[in-house]
Amino acid sequence: MQTAASAPASGLLRRARLRHFLRARREQITPEEVGLVNFDRRRTPGLRREEVAALAGVGVSWYTWLEQGRDINVSEGIVNAVSNALRLEDCERDYFHRLAGHNPPPRTPDRGQEGGHARMRALVEGWSPNPAYITDRYGRVELASRSARSLFHIGTRGHNCVVKFFTESATREKYPDTEEVGRGLVAQFRAQSARFPQDPEFGRIAGRLSEMSPHFAELWDCHEVVGPNQGLRRIALPQAGVTVFDRVVMRVPESPESLLTLYIAQSGAERAGRRDEPAGFGAEAA
Structure with a gap:
């Protein structure tokens, strides 16, 4: 829980990181890279502050204050302009947005992302x-x-994994730790809804599911939140009984709103079987 005393301290830390980040990126860009003619011999590497300000279309004093980590309000438009001037990559732009107090803007797919989807x-x-x-x-x-x-x-x-869990008894029966799994699903769903506060679909799903499942409604009213949770997960397999998996959850790099979930059977629980059809998993669903 953040106290009144810790809030200013966190702001100072964020601005310090912003100061070091902008200076480091400025010093890594040569004048030639951005089309500037370099007539003199420079004592310091990279661009000057006034050159970054000119490329971004902002005042020199204002950019200086930004790089010095002063407590000023930075608009998303300014962040984008400075990002373009410094030729930041997507991950660097996201980092800059967060340090400036904004959520990173959504991106449209490009060829690189399409290649990333193929890899996923x-x-x-x-x-x-x-x-x-x-x-x-x-x-x-x-x-x-x-x-x-x-x-x-x-x-x-x-298929919606949250809806499926709370509306199908056969799905819940796969998990010996039913209460723990259900609580985690609801807490993660609520945390996801906070990432997209303008999206009404979360409310519609929660409303419909609350009518269908009193258990979901009870957990939803607890207002618990959790990030992509991972750890051990016990699952009852049709022919092999309860098996322990390591469960890893991560955000998809090319589509941060999506989650990749990987299960890895613990070595003591692995079973013999064909590589493409593990024993005990049953027939593939249609």
Whole structure:
């Protein structure tokens, strides 16, 4: 919990990081890279502050205050202009936005992202015999491996994992730790909703699900939040009994609103079987 005393301290730390970041990036760019003619011999590397200000279309004094880490309000437009002047990569722009107190803007897919999606697809589909899947911001399946479709009875896309858990007893029965799993799903769903405060679909899903599941309604009213949770997960397999998996959850780099979930059977729980059809996972769902 952040106290009144810790809030100013966190602001100082954020501005200090911003100061070091902007100076480091400015010093890594040569005048020639941005089309400036370098007539004199420079004592310091990179661009001067006034050159960055000119390239960004902001005042020299204002940019100096920004790089000095002064407590000033920085608009998203200014962040974008300075990002362009410093030729920041996407991850650097996101970092700059956060240090300036803004959420990073959403990006439209480009060729690099399309290549990233292809890599994610190859990873998910090649993860067998262990399950793997990608879900969107609402918990709906975007892509699932063959073993995940078999084990969780989900299609290649469209199923909502949160809705499925609270409306299908057969899904809940797969988890010996039912209460822990349900609580984690709801807390993660609420945390996701806070990342997209203008999206009404979270409220619609929560409202419908509260009517269908009193248990969900009870957990939703607890207002617990958690990030992408990971750790051990016990799952009852059709033929092999309860098996312990390491569960890893991470955001998809090319689509940060999506989550990649990977299951890894613990070595003591691994079973013999074909690489593409692990024993005990049952027949693949349609």
